Amino acid sequence: MKRRPTSKVTPERARVYNTRLVLKTIYERGEISRADIARSTRLARPTVSDVVADLMAEGLIEELGYGPSTGGKRPLLLALATGSRQLIGLNLARERFSGALIDLRGEIAHRVDLPLDGRNGNVALDFVYSAVDALIAASNRPLLGIGVGAPGLVDAASGVMRQAVNLNWRDVPLRDLLQERYSLPVLIANDCQVAALAEYTFGDNIAGVRDLIVINVGWGVGAGIIHDGHLLYGNPLGAGEIGHVVIDKGGERCPCGNTGCLETLVSTHAILRRARSLARQDPDSLLHQFSSHPEAMAFDTVCQAFNSGDPGVRCEIEEVGHSLGAAAANLVGAFGSCRILIAGPVSCFGQFLLDAIREEMAERCFPSLATETEIGFVSLGSDIVLLGASALLLHNELGLFAAPLG
Amino acid sequence: MKRRPTSKVTPERARVYNTRLVLKTIYERGEISRADIARSTRLARPTVSDVVADLMAEGLIEELGYGPSTGGKRPLLLALATGSRQLIGLNLARERFSGALIDLRGEIAHRVDLPLDGRNGNVALDFVYSAVDALIAASNRPLLGIGVGAPGLVDAASGVMRQAVNLNWRDVPLRDLLQERYSLPVLIANDCQVAALAEYTFGDNIAGVRDLIVINVGWGVGAGIIHDGHLLYGNPLGAGEIGHVVIDKGGERCPCGNTGCLETLVSTHAILRRARSLARQDPDSLLHQFSSHPEAMAFDTVCQAFNSGDPGVRCEIEEVGHSLGAAAANLVGAFGSCRILIAGPVSCFGQFLLDAIREEMAERCFPSLATETEIGFVSLGSDIVLLGASALLLHNELGLFAAPLG
16 A cells, blocks of 8 residues: 655754744734743744744744743743745736735735636736736835636646636646746745635634635635645545535536536626516516616625615525535535635625525535534635635745645 | 644654554565565665565564565565454444454454344344354454444444434443453444445455445435544544435334435335235235245345336335435435445345446536546445455554544
8 A cells, every 4th residue: 555655753843844834823822932932932042043034034923022021031032024935925816916015924015916807828828927027027025926726627736727618628737837937936826725825824703623625615615624724636636626516407408518506696797687687577686777878887786786675685685505515514524614715706695695595504424513513704805816816925935824735 | 723733753652653654665565576666665674574574573564584685685574464463343323233343454363243133222222232242252363453333323433332213322332341341452434434344344346445435325314424444434424424314305204203215215125015015916926926924024035026127116226226326316416436346245236236226326416527437336245344344444553444432
């Protein structure tokens, strides 16, 4: 039985491990003294001092000054030098590429935004380069690397975009292309996967959380799964591709070739299409009043009509909740009770949507596991994929969290 | 952000790690010299010699004699002392408890089998003790511990059986009860989970495999999921409870309270019930010929009628395959392309069943992920849960694989 090679604990590996452990401790605690690092990590004081000296020499951490005494001498506090590095995050979304310069705490300093206007293939690839060029030109700190969240099937370990239908990309070795061009570390993963990593890294209320599922509901639909502190990529890819799991067999044809995929039922595109149809059918509806030209209706109008109590829209959103509830039940079947958070513009449907999801989920999986499953919204907004792309770098380049690639 | 405490690399931890690495290498390679262990693990030769001396003193490994020369001196080969320890494996199945004494390679030396005849509660608990008493009396080697595969919701980290409907057990701290009574290490997990661990540990054709899903189809139905070499327990429990994920909403009522759960469609109980109904409806059917008293029909009779081409039975089994295919698609949605193996008496339906599963799965998840997903049967037979229970001990007590509890 040949398995993945394991290797011994060498002094070098131990030093890397201990350095990452100290940096992670400082990152998580915000402000902490050397003595408290030693207590928290159970490393020897001299080891902590050595590692801290190295990290300060690299500029990754800094001394903040003396904190209040807790009995003895006032402790000299250390903190992450948040602005000591910049990360480039890219979101290769369906209709527009966006990119940002991001600091080590997920603050965005500079953005670029490139509408694709239907471009794909090599032209779209040039747009990726344009975005990175612009961000590098705007950067004023050492760059840690480039993180990319991309739609479709992404082989994170090899950095190859295996299949991105809208971009007309197949087997594009985007990581190698970017690494060669910019001589920076590059990490690529599926956009819904990195959204989960973003919430896990920068989100609210995740103290002590090791397991988290984010269902990203946009033009496309997919899940990102954090299991025991690790992002699941799939082996080699495809973890969380729930947008193409069939919920309503024999339903609407999906571009993937099957019928009734979750995406055909709950994507913003699907919601908008049905709302337009509702508006055309009923000129007296609120939906029609808010948007007299149904063909030009924006997603915000659907939210507005929903919040104003349009019964047709509320009925539609209840159905969306039930479809998402079926998908949630499937995830509970795989992982047991869990925390499932919804991301994307559908958050405008608020508690009403969550209640519909919960109700359907409870009818579709083991009752006590449903009871122990939390359904909510992510705390991050529309930058979640950009932030997730940068979080890939924090996890893999700095080892701040545990989500090793490959 | 407070997360699970991490701890430093101490010399003691390194020694434990290196010992486990050497033992694992010997276990996996079968026969190997000290020099090859050093090459394979990249440990220093003196370290390997020290660790080997310790393992020989414990009796876990032995010198086999000299192997053929590969150029220089003939190498002195080491191997696992397969019979140096015995493991107790228990399968607390629905209608009967079974137990076995098992060696370090999964060979069964002695069995006990206790039909429950409807007993539950404390009486059933006494049956567990009777099984262990009998196995301890029959053992003739030092015991490594007791591994238990149990139906229902099992909290593996705390060793508590949270919910086992048929045994009428709720929150039974079985691990502590057994540990106190026998002063042996005890590990407990869900029966379908340990079935996957058994196939991963003792199965054929798993060289290089790190991800594996076993769907166990018996009286109950559930999945065991090995992800990157680790068994998923759920946090804290319930991973793989696909038997109660709804496939046919509004279908038959399940004891869990919902309708149309996978278990109501594909369990051996459900198959047998429908076969009995078919036999009653059609006295000319093969099914009726093979079993003139439908009420007393055994599952084997269904297999026999299937293999003789009974059209009603074949139609029923095709439906079973489609329901399992829907469940498989849900798992592909969670984990991406994977290897899914079916365990249990339904293996008598052979390739016909696998084809039906594959066909339905392909219509229910992302096509390229379906194409890359393997559907097959496990290589282990009806002892799979017993073997999995003992594998819990190999993984956790000897660290032969990577599936830490808790």
